[in-house]
Amino acid sequence: MTTVTAGKSVPVDKQGDLSGEERVHRAMAQFAKDFGCTAAIYMESCVHCGECAEACHFYVATKDPKYTPIWKLEPFKRAYKRESSPFSLFYRLFNLEKAVTVDQLEQWQEYIYGSCTQCGRCTMVCPMGIDIAALVGQARHAMFHAGLAPQGLLQKAEKEAREGGLMGTVEEVRKKLESIAAKHGIKLPIDRDQADVMLTVSSIEIPSYPDALAYAAKVFEHMGISWTIRMDGYECTNLPMVSGNLGWQKDMTLKVINAAVACKAKTVIIPECGHAYTALRWSGANMYGKALPFEVKHMSEFLADAVASGGLRVKQVGRSVTFHDPCQVSRRGGATRAPRTVLNALGVELVEMESTGDLNWCCGGGGGVLAIPSAAALRHAAFKIKMQQVDATGADQLVTTCANCRKMFDEGRAHFNWNRTADSLLQLVAENLAA
Helix, strand or coil, X not given: CEEEECCEEEECCCCCCCCHHHHHHHHHHHHHHHCCHHHHHHHHHCCCCCHHHHHCHHHHHHCCHHHCHHXXXXXXXXXXXXXXXXXXHHHHHCCCCCCCCHHHHHHHHHHHHHCCCCCCHHHHHCCCCCCHHHHXXXXXXXXXXXXXXXXXXXXXXXXXXXXXXXXXCHHHHHHHHHHHHHHXXXXXXXXXXXXXXXXXXCCCHHHHCCHHHHHHHHHHHHHCCCEEECCCCCECCCHHHHHCCHHHHHHHHXXXXXXXXXXXXXXXXECCCHHHHHHHHHCHHHHHCCCCCCEEEXXXXXXXXXXXXXXXXXXXXXXXXXXXXXXXXXXXXXXXCHHHHHHHHHCCEECCCCCCHHHCXXXXXXXXXXXXXXXXXXHHHHHHHHHHHHHHHCCCEEEECCHHHHHHHHHHXXXXXXXXXXXXXXXHHHCCECC
16 A cells, blocks of 8 residues: 655555554554653653754755654654543543544654654754654554554564574574684684673674674684673564564563573673664663663673773774764763774774764664665665765764664665765774784
């Protein structure tokens, strides 16, 4: 099915043969289930100032008001006013807010999934402190339960939940890891019963940038630490989280947690993947039901701590570098300083972009948007902002710490015939280890 929006045909994906009324009922019931006093305060707080629009890469790239971040929540804001707000009786009695229709939910599939990376830049600039990115996450839960999630994203999330990852069966993954080890002449300690560090892998990173595993092994060997990869909990990407399926999200998270507990890991390292960091570092304990019995570190945090403690020694690199902050690691995750600590140790000339760190502009492919074919034109438009920022620095090299961002840069480079490549911070470190 397709709907026509702003002169373009935008596909609408549906799961199941539910009636329109049932889809609306399921969406609103799930949204109400997620709803709490914090969300209610958010709904009541918007003053319609427009600050979030100017912070959104999709709005800035198109100047189309339908991409204003707070507008993406309109059906759920309307449902809140009619059903849960202090004046809900009057809203219903005088029909001050009309009931949400299935046509509106179908139209909003593009806004909630295809035009939101949940980067949180809108959240950061909102003068009322509304966490729009978090509310979009709740709206995605509702859309999934209504059978209105984008099919491409949903299929990948389902495969990940069913098979434990996107790279195939456990044996197929093991063979891929062994192939990488053989290519680089390294040993991978798979399924150790005990290790201080458990490294997780990303189904985005390994197929696209398989050398990343070799770089990690090289760093660990250099440091002389005890580490392992566990086949019972190797995958950390957690696409179910961005698809809106809380059940699948929990299953994927518990696989990693249980594997880390089984090998008595003191630290679980998330590879260069932003959403994986969010899924375990900031949502893991909620899924587990108690505090995690280990520390969670993004790869950039691990490298920064190792450099600061003297456990990791690196050589000086004589070139200028600009750094792209992955939204989920930096702005949403708080690890903004870590990669800069590493780059400082490498002695590079760091040339920051105009908007950097916590105010970094998103690459345009996060939040599952990269997995939605119909969103390609929009994310390319948004990517121009990042492309122009990078070019303006004049830096010799572009570095980041997220495989999904790197894939978006690869897509943007191919689409615009751009001459830039986003390189890995881990690779930069592994190639410049001091004797």
